[in-house]
Structure formats: C-alpha cells, structure tokens
Amino acid sequence: xxxxxxxxxxxxxxxxxxxxxxxxxxxxxxxxxxxxxxxxxxxxxxxxxxxxxxxxxxxxxxxxxxxxxxxxxxxxxxxxxxxxxxxxxxxxxxxxxxxxxxxxxxxxxxxxxxxxxxxxxxxxxxxxxxxxxxxxxxxxxxxxxxxxxxxxxxxxxxxxxxxxxxxxxxxxxxxxxxxxxxxxxxxxxxxxxxxxxxxxxxxxxxxxxxxxxxxxxxxxxxxxxxxxxxxxxxxxxxxxxxxxxxxxxxxxxxxxxxxxxxxxxxxxxxxxxxxxxxxxxxxxxxxxxxxxxxxxxxxxxxxxxxxxxxxxxxxxxxxxxxxxxxxxxxxxxxxxxxxxxxxxxxxxxxxxxxxxxxxxxxxxxxxxxxxxxxxxxxxxxxxxxxxxxx
Amino acid sequence: xxxxxxxxxxxxxxxxxxxxxxxxxxxxxxxxxxxxxxxxxxxxxxxxxxxxxxxxxxxxxxxxxxxxxxxxxxxxxxxxxxxxxxxxxxxxxxxxxxxxxxxxxxxxxxxxxxxxxxxxxxxxxxxxxxxxxxxxxxxxxxxxxxxxxxxxxxxxxxxxxxxxxxxxxxxxxxxxxxxxxxxxxxxxxxxxxxxxxxxxxxxxxxxxxxxxxxxxxxxxxxxxxxxxxxxxxxxxxxxxxxxxxxxxxxxxxxxxxxxxxxxxxxxxxxxxxxxxxxxxxxxxxxxxxxxxxxxxxxxxxxxxxxxxxxxxxxxxxxxxxxxxxxxxxxxxxxxxxxxxxxxxxxxxxxxxxxxxxxxxxxxxxxxxxxxxxxxxxxxxxxxxxxxxxx
Numbered sequence: 001x002x003x004x005x006x007x008x009x010x011x012x013x014x015x016x017x018x019x020x021x022x023x024x025x026x027x028x029x030x031x032x033x034x035x036x037x038x039x040x041x042x043x044x045x046x047x048x049x050x051x052x053x054x055x056x057x058x059x060x061x062x063x064x065x066x067x068x069x070x071x072x073x074x075x076x077x078x079x080x081x082x083x084x085x086x087x088x089x090x091x092x093x094x095x096x097x098x099x100x101x102x103x104x105x106x107x108x109x110x111x112x113x114x115x116x117x118x119x120x121x122x123x124x125x126x127x128x129x130x131x132x133x134x135x136x137x138x139x140x141x142x143x144x145x146x147x148x149x150x151x152x153x154x155x156x157x158x159x160x161x162x163x164x165x166x167x168x169x170x171x172x173x174x175x176x177x178x179x180x181x182x183x184x185x186x187x188x189x190x191x192x193x194x195x196x197x198x199x200x201x202x203x204x205x206x207x208x209x210x211x212x213x214x215x216x217x218x219x220x221x222x223x224x225x226x227x228x229x230x231x232x233x234x235x236x237x238x239x240x241x242x243x244x245x246x247x248x249x250x251x252x253x254x255x256x257x258x259x260x261x262x263x264x265x266x267x268x269x270x271x272x273x274x275x276x277x278x279x280x281x282x283x284x285x286x287x288x289x290x291x292x293x294x295x296x297x298x299x300x301x302x303x304x305x306x307x308x309x310x311x312x313x314x315x316x317x318x319x320x321x322x323x324x325x326x327x328x329x330x331x332x333x334x335x336x337x338x339x340x341x342x343x344x345x346x347x348x349x350x351x352x353x354x355x356x357x358x359x360x361x362x363x364x365x366x367x368x369x370x371x372x373x374x375x376x377x378x379x380x381x382x383x384x385x386x387x388x389x390x
Numbered sequence: 391x392x393x394x395x396x397x398x399x400x401x402x403x404x405x406x407x408x409x410x411x412x413x414x415x416x417x418x419x420x421x422x423x424x425x426x427x428x429x430x431x432x433x434x435x436x437x438x439x440x441x442x443x444x445x446x447x448x449x450x451x452x453x454x455x456x457x458x459x460x461x462x463x464x465x466x467x468x469x470x471x472x473x474x475x476x477x478x479x480x481x482x483x484x485x486x487x488x489x490x491x492x493x494x495x496x497x498x499x500x501x502x503x504x505x506x507x508x509x510x511x512x513x514x515x516x517x518x519x520x521x522x523x524x525x526x527x528x529x530x531x532x533x534x535x536x537x538x539x540x541x542x543x544x545x546x547x548x549x550x551x552x553x554x555x556x557x558x559x560x561x562x563x564x565x566x567x568x569x570x571x572x573x574x575x576x577x578x579x580x581x582x583x584x585x586x587x588x589x590x591x592x593x594x595x596x597x598x599x600x601x602x603x604x605x606x607x608x609x610x611x612x613x614x615x616x617x618x619x620x621x622x623x624x625x626x627x628x629x630x631x632x633x634x635x636x637x638x639x640x641x642x643x644x645x646x647x648x649x650x651x652x653x654x655x656x657x658x659x660x661x662x663x664x665x666x667x668x669x670x671x672x673x674x675x676x677x678x679x680x681x682x683x684x685x686x687x688x689x690x691x692x693x694x695x696x697x698x699x700x701x702x703x704x705x706x707x708x709x710x711x712x713x714x715x716x717x718x719x720x721x722x723x724x725x726x727x728x729x730x731x732x733x734x735x736x737x738x739x740x741x742x743x744x745x746x747x748x749x750x751x752x753x754x755x756x757x758x759x760x761x762x763x764x765x766x767x768x769x770x771x772x773x774x775x776x777x778x779x780x
Contacts, residue, residue: 024529026529065524077639077640084771099474102489134452138452139414142452246439380455380467
C-alpha cells in the first residue's frame with residue numbers, strides 16, 4: 001500500500017569507518033553528505049532541512065550545534081536551509097531518520113538530509129570511558145563507576161547463567177560481523193576472526209572480551225529522504241521507508257522489568273511490523289545494534305527472530321549472509337564500526353545499497369524487506385525501521 | 391483557517407528560573423513536566439512522545455540521553471512512551487516544540503510533551519566559558535578564545551558605530567526585561583533596574599556590561615501539545631500554534647552576509663508570517679531572544695518591527711507592556727533568565743499564560759497573536775512560532 005505521503009531514501013553515502021586521525025568531525029560529516037547528494041543526483045538547493053545526528057561531539061570536539069556546523073561547512077547555510085541535531089544516545093542516527101521521516105510525512109518538507117557523524121578518537125585512555133558513561137544514568141550508574149561495558153557484562157552474566165549460554169555463542173555474533181565486514185570496503189575491521197580468536201582476546205569486563213565489544217572509531221553516514229511527490233516528479237527509484245517505530249525503557253538498568261529482555265526493542269519491533277503489515281519471517285536482512293555481542297544475541301530475540309534464550313540456535317548458520325535471516329551484512333557495530341551518531345544512519349546506508357544491488361561481495365539476493373534496529377545505550381530507546389524496494 | 395491536523399498547546403508548566411543549587415537536572419525537568427500534565431488535565435498515559443530539549447547537560451551534568459532521563463525519572467518510561475532530545479544550540483527549546491508540532495501534523499501522534507531543561511550552575515568560573523563556547527564554531531571561533539559575549543560585543547560595536555546607537559539604547563532592552571520580570575514570580579531577577587544602573591554595571595566585553603548579558607541559571611519548562619482531534623474529543627480550550635518556521639545562517643560569524651542582520655531570523659519570521667497569513671502589526675506580543683541586549687535590538691528589526699538601525703526608536707515606549715508591541719512580557723532572557731534548553735519552551739509558556747489570561751500583573755489585554763523568537767548561539771539557527779487563541 002503506497003500512500004501519498006510515503007517517504008523514500010533517494011541517496012546514501014558514508015565515509016570509511018575507523019580511526020581517521022587525519023579527518024575532523026566537520027570534514028567527515030561533509031564528505032558523507034556530499035556523497036549522498038551526488039548519489040541522489042539532486043541539487044543541494046533541493047534540500048529543505050538537515051537533521052544532524054551526533055552523540056559526543058560536545059564533550060570530545062568541544063562542538064555543540066552540529067546541525068549548524070554541517071550546514072555551515074558544507075555551504076548549504078548560504079541557502080538558509082535549516083539544521084538541527086537529534087540525540088537519543090547511541091540511537092541518535094535512527095532518531096534523526098525518524099524525525100526526517102515524520103517531517104516529510106507532515107507535508108512540511110519534500111527533501112530532508114540526514115547527516116550522522118562521530119569523532120571519538122580525539123581523546124584517549126580513560127577519557128573515553130568518562131564520555132561514553134554520559135550515556136548511562138549519571139547519578140545511578142556512572143557515578144558509581146559503571147561503564148557501558150560493565151553494564152553489558154552484567155546483562156551477559158545473568159543471560160548466560162539463566163539460559164545456559166556459553167561465551168562461544170556470544171563470540172559467534174562477532175565472528176559473523178567480521179566475516180561480513182571483510183566484504184565491506186567502508187568497514188573499520190576487514191579481518192576475519194575465528195571463535196578461538198574471540199575467546200582468547202583480551203578481557204574487558206568478564207565475561208566480555210575485546211572481541212565482544214564494538215570499537216571506538218570515527219565516521220559519518222548520510223541519507224537523503226524524499227516525499228512521494230518529489231520521487232514521482234523526478235522519476236527517482238527510491239527505497240521506501242515502510243515503517244518507523246520508537247519505544248522506550250527506563251534509562252537505568254535497575255528499574256527495568258527484565259535485565260535481558262529489552263522492552264524498548266520488543267515494542268518498537270512489534271509496532272514496526274504492525275505498521276508494515278508484514279510478518280517477521282518476511283524480513284530478508286537485519287542490521288541490529290550489537291554494541292556488545294550480548295546485545296546482538298538479545299536483539300535477535302527481542303526483534304522476534306527467536307524465543308527468549310534461544311538465539312543461540314541461530315548463531316552458527318541462520319545469521320550468515322546466505323542464512324535464513326542474514327544479520328549485519330554491513331559488518332555490524334563490531335566490525336563495520338560504531339561511530340555513535342553515524343551508526344544508525346550507516347545501517348540504512350547498508351540496506352539502501354542492498355536494495356540497489358550495490359553491496360558487492362556481500363549482496364543479498366531477492367531482498368524484499370530489511371529491518372534496522374538502533375538502540376540507545378543499554379536499551380533506553382530503541383528505534384526500528386523497515387525498508388522495502390520501491 | 392483551522393485544518394484537521396492543527397496543533398494546540400493544552401498545558402504548560404515551568405520551574406522558577408535561577409540559581410537553583412538544591413535541584414538537579416532531572417528534578418527540574420520532572421517538576422516542570424508534572425506541572426504541565428496537571429495543567430492540561432490529561433493522564434500521563436495519554437502522552438505519545440517526549441521531546442527533551444537541553445544544550446549543555448553532557449558537559450556539565452555528565453548526562454546525555456536526556457530524553458530518556460526525563461522519561462525514566464518521571465516514571466513515564468514504565469509506559470514505554472518514546473523520548474528523544476533535540477538540540478539546536480540555544481534554540482533547542484523552540485526546535486523541540488517544532489519537532490513535536492511536526493510529529494503531530496504528520497498524524498503519528500496525538501499528544502506530545504516537550505521538556506526543556508538546563509542546569510548551568512553546577513560548574514563555576516571559566517568552566518562555564520568553556521562549555522558555552524561549544525555553541526560557537528569550535529575551530530574558527532572558540533579555538534581562538536572567542537566567547538559568546540565577545541561575539542555579541544563585536545556585533546554591538548559595529549552596529550552602534552554604523553547606526554549611531556548609544557549604550558543607553560542597548561540598556562533599555564534590559565531595563566524593559568527587568569520591569570516585566572518584576573511581575574513574574576518565575577523570573578530569576580525580579581528587581582527593577584534603571585538605565586543608569588545598567589550603564590554603570592560591571593563591564594563584560596566592551597561595550598557590553600553585565601546588565602547587557604543574560605545570566606547563568608537553571609530552570610525547566612514544559613508544554614503539552616495535542617492534535618485537533620484530541621482537543622475536540624476532550625473539549626480542551628487550547629492555544630493554537632498557527633505557524634512554525636526555522637531558518638539557518640552560517641555558524642561562524644565571518645561567513646555571514648552581515649554581522650548585524652541575522653538572516654536566519656529575517657527568513658524564519660517572514661516565513662512564519664506568511665504561513666500565519668497575518669501582518670507583523672497584528673502581533674500583540676513578542677518574546678525575543680535577547681541573550682545579549684544587542685541581539686534584542688537587532689531581533690526587533692529582523693523580526694520586522696523596525697527598519698535596520700531603527701529599533702532604537704522603539705525602546706523607550708513601544709516595547710513596554712502597554713506599548714505598541716510589548717517585548718518579553720515574561721522578563722525575557724535578561725531577567726526571567728536563560729537556562730538554554732528551557733528558554734524557548736519558557737517563551738511558549740509565557741504566551742500560553744497570556745492567552746489564558748493567567749499572566750497576573752503582566753497580563754496583556756485582548757491578545758490575538760503572539761510571536762516567539764528563539765535563536766541558536768549568535769544566530770546560526772532561528773526559530774519563530776506564531777500562536778493564537780483557539
């Protein structure tokens with residue numbers, strides 16, 4: 001069912017993700033943005049609004065107002081195209097997509113640009129822990145020394161105990177990411193890893209090793225969204241945003257109903273499937289938010305691909321590129337990388353490339369529906385998008 | 391002309407603005423939010439989405455994801471009501487209002503909550519300069535030692551020279567704010583000041599004295615917006631958002647066409663008036679963004695109330711509560727206060743109270759249209775709303 005105010009992705013671009021020492025926050029954002037504009041084949045003056053997405057720029061690059069920064073440095077400020085920033089922790093990218101989507105559906109705009117960017121490598125050592133811990137509840141978690149990795153580790157311990165899950169199962173989430181990333185030129189890590197490598201990697205927070213943790217890295221990703229009207233008028237073959245959903249849970253872990261059922265994900269996924277009017281088993285690929293391997297496992301369940309405690313049955317074969325439900329064809333947060341503000345936008349870039357048959361060696365054949373799952377911190381906010389070919 | 395997807399303010403609340411040492415970021419946000427919910431007479435479960443607005447919480451309170459924080463601490467996270475944060479520098483409050491407005495117009499939501507909050511007094515001395523300077527262009531302005539006050543002072547010097555404007559004219563913007571704030575129990579400063587007091591106050595950045603500068607302070611403001619459908623169904627007498635506009639200029643001052651014409655304001659105001667289908671002289675009150683007195687003077691011109699260089703003709707009589715165009719009946723940024731994320735939301739709270747005849751001693755009679763002007767930093771983004779009685 002195509003309606004008059006449907007919204008399409010008409011262009012996408014991203015930088016390589018990684019330790020990009022020689023590129024600044026603003027350079028990354030503009031590089032991705034210009035790629036998206038070129039890809040869409042529109043003029044910058046066609047853009048009605050810019051939604052910037054960034055999480056830690058104020059603390060790391062001493063820069064707030066990043067919507068304006070991108071608008072300024074790309075030159076589109078000369079056309080007075082408005083800009084603002086959306087922040088929902090590490091779900092900022094999907095939140096920006098969603099705000100852009102709603103702004104077009106409201107009839108206010110025809111073309112919206114989304115620019116997600118993060119520059120995490122300009123600080124070092126414990127500083128990055130201080131900054132990333134601002135994503136937790138500052139008074140009830142971070143104040144007592146909790147870090148994102150520690151919170152993920154708590155979740156993993158309880159999950160592994162209750163469902164008799166081994167570290168090997170967690171490792172396979174990361175192994176799959178690295179396998180796919182080896183086929184993605186934009187990925188931070190393109191090396192394949194074995195389960196043994198993952199299990200023998202440096203411990204971070206028991207039971208999580210460094211190969212269970214998404215890396216610190218820089219990067220930017222950009223999208224152009226357009227209205228049905230614009231797409232038709234300009235005869236553009238876009239990728240449709242079929243559904244967009246967002247749901248919330250408590251910020252602090254201790255208030256949640258379950259430590260390993262992410263209700264924000266459960267609800268956002270259910271609502272998205274309802275809106276799209278499809279069943280979970282019609283999804284041909286999923287980009288999910290595995291900032292830590294445990295979250296990848298849990299997300300598989302909370303997105304509806306397995307019963308609680310049963311995701312372990314999927315990690316050997318089903319999640320592979322040629323499996324029943326390909327997970328993170330891009331390489332995911334573990335191996336493509338996790339530059340927070342860009343992460344959720346980059347997930348959509350991957351789906352767009354897949355629908356356009358431009359995903360190279362990692363191309364999925366006959367894709368009908370893609371699901372994107374971007375999560376704030378340890379699950380405060382989850383945002384799910386379902387995309388489909390036009 | 392009332393259309394089916396019109397949007398109304400149905401409830402408003404705010405904390406006192408000021409140096410609120412005994413209240414935390416989260417306490418302030420929830421206090422304002424609960425007041426707004428109580429004022430609207432709705433149930434929290436009626437709320438579909440929470441738009442948080444905050445500017446410097448990550449740097450000062452070590453807290454990102456402030457949408458989630460408010461959702462969590464207020465308890466509405468139990469209902470999984472989604473939350474995110476909007477940031478557009480010091481225009482974050484109006485940006486959140488605008489995103490909530492568009493989300494309702496898109497048909498996605500019926501009731502949106504906006505919670506603007508800022509806690510600036512938890513740091514001291516030069517730290518606050520470091521943090522507020524993240525609102526400038528970090529590489530081209532802040533890096534070289536520019537501060538928001540210095541940038542405003544540059545603008546003031548050029549403006550005063552070119553248009554033969556005295557410091558007394560600037561002072562009158564602040565004098566008017568203090569006069570009005572004396573009638574506002576929520577204001578940070580309720581003392582009246584004379585032109586002489588302002589002129590003899592401590593210098594900050596020549597030609598600006600401390601009485602030309604909005605204060606550092608804490609505070610929160612909240613609104614409930616609702617759709618036409620919700621308002622009709624529940625027989626609520628709301629205040630209509632007739633127009634919402636946003637426009638952009640370069641972040642860095644040196645790239646702009648004019649140092650003292652704020653094109654983002656000029657364009658946002660023109661678009662808002664066009665959308666509302668009214669003339670500037672039908673506006674019965676304006677809340678404008680005078681973070682520094684010079685910006686108040688310039689905004690009067692760029693919003694269309696005076697020709698460039700002529701706002702000086704308005705400052706003695708016209709801007710007063712009983713004048714031709716009452717300016718900042720709330721007390722404005724100078725005297726009601728300027729807790730960034732709350733500032734733009736607080737402007738709407740004031741207009742709402744005025745339309746509801748609940749503005750006490752500062753009540754404006756027979757108000758038909760109110761204009762709100764919230765600006766990012768030195769003018770990167772300007773957002774203009776026009777409100778009207780239902």
